[in-house]
Amino acid sequence: xxxxxxxxxxxxxxxxxxxxxxxxxxxxxxxxxxxxxxxxxxxxxxxxxxxxxxxxxxxxxxxxxxxxxxxxxxxxxxxxxxxxxxxxxxxxxxxxxxxxxxxxxxxxxxxxxxxxxxxxxxxxxxxxxxxxxxxxxxxxxxxxxxxxxxxxxxxxxxxxxxxxxxxxxxxxxxxxxxxxxxxxxxxxxxxxxxxxxxxxxxxxxxxxxxxxxxxxxxxxxxxxxxxxxxxxxxxxxxxxxxxxxxxxxxxxxxxxxxxxxxxxxxxxxxxxxxxxxxxxxxxxxxxxxxxxxxxxxxxxxxxxxxxxxxxxxxxxxxxxxxxxxxxxxxxxxxxxxxxxxxxxxxxxxxxxxxxxxxxxxxxxxxxxxxxxxxxxxxxxxxxxxxxxxxxxxxxxxxxxxxxxxxxxxxxxxxxxxxxxxxxxxxxxxxxxxxxxxxxxxxxxxxxxxxxxxxxxxxxxxxxxxxxxxxxxxxxxxxxxxxxxxxxxxxxxxxxxxxxxxxxxxxxxxxxxxx
Amino acid sequence: xxxxxxxxxxxxxxxxxxxxxxxxxxxxxxxxxxxxxxxxxxxxxxxxxxxxxxxxxxxxxxxxxxxxxxxxxxxxxxxxxxxxxxxxxxxxxxxxxxxxxxxxxxxxxxxxxxxxxxxxxxxxxxxxxxxxxxxxxxxxxxxxxxxxxxxxxxxxxxxxxxxxxxxxxxxxxxxxxxxxxxxxxxxxxxxxxxxxxxxxxxxxxxxxxxxxxxxxxxxxxxxxxxxxxxxxxxxxxxxxxxxxxxxxxxxxxxx
Numbered sequence: 001x002x003x004x005x006x007x008x009x010x011x012x013x014x015x016x017x018x019x020x021x022x023x024x025x026x027x028x029x030x031x032x033x034x035x036x037x038x039x040x041x042x043x044x045x046x047x048x049x050x051x052x053x054x055x056x057x058x059x060x061x062x063x064x065x066x067x068x069x070x071x072x073x074x075x076x077x078x079x080x081x082x083x084x085x086x087x088x089x090x091x092x093x094x095x096x097x098x099x100x101x102x103x104x105x106x107x108x109x110x111x112x113x114x115x116x117x118x119x120x121x122x123x124x125x126x127x128x129x130x131x132x133x134x135x136x137x138x139x140x141x142x143x144x145x146x147x148x149x150x151x152x153x154x155x156x157x158x159x160x161x162x163x164x165x166x167x168x169x170x171x172x173x174x175x176x177x178x179x180x181x182x183x184x185x186x187x188x189x190x191x192x193x194x195x196x197x198x199x200x201x202x203x204x205x206x207x208x209x210x211x212x213x214x215x216x217x218x219x220x221x222x223x224x225x226x227x228x229x230x231x232x233x234x235x236x237x238x239x240x241x242x243x244x245x246x247x248x249x250x251x252x253x254x255x256x257x258x259x260x261x262x263x264x265x266x267x268x269x270x271x272x273x274x275x276x277x278x279x280x281x282x283x284x285x286x287x288x289x290x291x292x293x294x295x296x297x298x299x300x301x302x303x304x305x306x307x308x309x310x311x312x313x314x315x316x317x318x319x320x321x322x323x324x325x326x327x328x329x330x331x332x333x334x335x336x337x338x339x340x341x342x343x344x345x346x347x348x349x350x351x352x353x354x355x356x357x358x359x360x361x362x363x364x365x366x367x368x369x370x371x372x373x374x375x376x377x378x379x380x381x382x383x384x385x386x387x388x389x390x391x392x393x394x395x396x397x398x399x400x401x402x403x404x405x406x407x408x409x410x411x412x413x414x415x416x417x418x419x420x421x422x423x424x425x426x427x428x429x430x431x432x433x434x435x436x437x438x439x440x441x442x443x444x445x446x447x448x449x450x451x452x453x454x455x456x457x458x459x460x461x462x463x464x465x466x467x468x469x470x471x472x473x474x475x476x477x478x479x480x481x482x483x484x485x486x487x488x489x490x491x492x493x494x495x496x497x498x499x500x501x502x503x504x505x506x507x508x509x510x511x512x513x514x
Numbered sequence: 515x516x517x518x519x520x521x522x523x524x525x526x527x528x529x530x531x532x533x534x535x536x537x538x539x540x541x542x543x544x545x546x547x548x549x550x551x552x553x554x555x556x557x558x559x560x561x562x563x564x565x566x567x568x569x570x571x572x573x574x575x576x577x578x579x580x581x582x583x584x585x586x587x588x589x590x591x592x593x594x595x596x597x598x599x600x601x602x603x604x605x606x607x608x609x610x611x612x613x614x615x616x617x618x619x620x621x622x623x624x625x626x627x628x629x630x631x632x633x634x635x636x637x638x639x640x641x642x643x644x645x646x647x648x649x650x651x652x653x654x655x656x657x658x659x660x661x662x663x664x665x666x667x668x669x670x671x672x673x674x675x676x677x678x679x680x681x682x683x684x685x686x687x688x689x690x691x692x693x694x695x696x697x698x699x700x701x702x703x704x705x706x707x708x709x710x711x712x713x714x715x716x717x718x719x720x721x722x723x724x725x726x727x728x729x730x731x732x733x734x735x736x737x738x739x740x741x742x743x744x745x746x747x748x749x750x751x752x753x754x755x756x757x758x759x760x761x762x763x764x765x766x767x768x769x
Contacts, residue, residue: 110682473694474619493602
């Protein structure tokens with residue numbers, strides 16, 4: 001099966017190169033047809049962007065970010081200078097063709113032809129009466145190739161005068177405590193620069209350079225090419241910052257869809273109880289996407305958390321789960337600073353790990369969303385605490401989203417959390433086996449144990465059924481190495497060798513006789 | 515030059531093996547489970563063996579090189595090499611095979627389980643064999659009203675379904691990557707184009723928890739829509755699904 005891996009690596013680029021060669025001659029520049037565009041718009045775009053192009057389609061309230069309002073003719077991801085009103089046609093084409101990651105806007109290039117997309121763009125421009133071509137273009141100078149020096153220079157500029165870190169935070173996780181709004185009065189959050197897959201227009205240094213130079217119109221992301229800005233950067237400086245921002249990508253925490261198993265390694269001695277213990281860095285993280293809880297009542301569409309990284313370790317007595325997730329806000333009810341940045345209701349941040357109450361023997365698992373009547377689950381739920389109460393851990397026995405009972409006794413379950421620079425780290429530790437056998441999952445080495453996660457961002461009005469979630473993944477306590485494989489290998493080798501020798505001798509003897 | 519029979523057989527087997535990998539893993543991007551591949555290769559090997567040993571001459575030609583290797587005194591060096599390498603390779607293979615696997619257990623999935631003949635939907639027992647979309651007949655009788663219903667269905671879809679199934683109905687909405695199993699792609703000819711509207715109504719209304727016993731592994735994230743939507747909203751959404759993708763529902767009439 002692994003033989004396919006290299007083919008898989010080589011074939012797509014070869015095919016892509018072939019397709020590119022085929023399409024290279026057909027780049028289209030003909031103007032779009034507004035009437036044809038209107039028909040396409042009515043079928044493909046109207047549901048989100050609205051009949052009048054005002055972004056008020058039926059789903060507007062459930063989309064984050066909301067659909068673009070075309071009537072102002074302002075575009076967030078344009079490549080013309082900050083003081084130029086018009087975007088380039090290519091900017092509109094790119095958004096239609098490639099879509100915008102992390103939003104509901106898909107790329108349309110597989111359903112619509114190039115001409116179709118130009119037609120739709122011609123129609124969209126009518127909403128704001130956009131006419132003519134931009135008068136000026138962005139001066140990009142000579143791109144500065146990325147290098148350790150350039151990244152270091154960019155890092156200095158990023159932090160100098162709190163230039164970028166004012167909003168994007170010390171480590172670029174968008175965690176600076178500021179309440180941002182767009183021109184429409186809607187809440188916006190500074191980008192977490194360590195998650196490049198959420199960049200609407202890629203984290204290629206060229207794109208980052210453009211954002212720094214142009215700003216993001218209609219949001220509070222300013223232009224750093226604006227001569228009036230106190231934090232203005234030269235072209236070369238902007239390239240350095242772009243290279244630094246591109247370097248922030250946390251590649252070890254990228255979601256790999258094929259990785260569905262958290263492998264817990266066995267350690268000798270004590271398990272690190274502190275979430276910041278360097279021993280945790282040695283355990284490889286498994287990162288999973290989280291999605292808003294849109295399955296059970298009451299549904300929720302605006303969850304703030306989008307990924308969680310999980311590590312696990314165990315020894316002869318205990319198992320420990322290390323959870324790490326980026327959260328722009330440390331939500332501590334009672335804290336004035338936390339309250340100033342939170343939405344209306346401030347609740348505790350919380351995380352829950354879900355296990356079935358017993359390891360399933362067949363394929364059938366409890367319902368992924370907090371179990372069901374026949375197959376209950378254990379929820380280990382950690383809460384960040386308030387100014388009055390410390391952080392806490394609880395075990396819940398759940399038989400569905402509306403059937404949870406919090407236990408009085410924690411049965412040896414303990415947890416410790418830590419927040420730093422936009423990231424929560426929490427370690428939960430529990431004995432492998434407990435006395436409450438009929439209620440608690442009993443861990444066993446070498447068994448695949450279903451595991452799922454729920455997260456609440458208390459500053460984003462998340463509490464109760466309003467949270468982010470995953471579906472089931474697996475936890476495996478890796479069994480210690482045994483001598484069986486090597487013994488079997490030796491036995492097979494000797495046996496086969498003996499058979500071959502016996503066969504060869506017999507055959508040659510027969511031949512001599514014959 | 516004529517290729518010796520034994521080499522022919524080996525080449526055919528290797529060709530089939532890599533053919534499977536190219537077709538499944540690379541072109542279809544659906545990694546073929548190794549246990550299944552082993553089973554396929556077993557049958558292919560048996561088939562190749564039967565073809566190559568169809569007559570006595572063929573059999574003799576096929577085994578001649580092996581026979582020579584084992585018996586021929588002039589091939590002593592080669593014999594010794596093979597007799598060392600083969601047992602060692604088998605031993606190494608055994609060792610690798612016996613390593614504990616850390617890959618997730620295989621979950622075979624029944625995408626379209628057979629529907630029950632009746633199901634309880636909206637508190638009523640419904641006969642799924644007879645159930646029809648009450649709005650379908652308007653497609654011919656009153657196209658204007660039909661168009662309105664499709665548009666109402668589109669609004670329901672965008673408000674409720676696109677997060678997973680996508681704006682393009684391709685199963686690739688913004689939350690799709692976070693779900694296992696991934697949401698169905700309605701553009702694909704293998705999904706709604708193969709199904710009756712009553713089937714869709716049943717699957718939408720009862721969701722993941724309404725899957726029948728044989729629909730392993732019962733982990734669909736599909737919500738139970740009868741808790742959120744009205745009956746006619748589901749029927750309108752179904753109209754929209756077919757209208758947008760250009761597929762037609764299957765019906766008893768055409769079969």
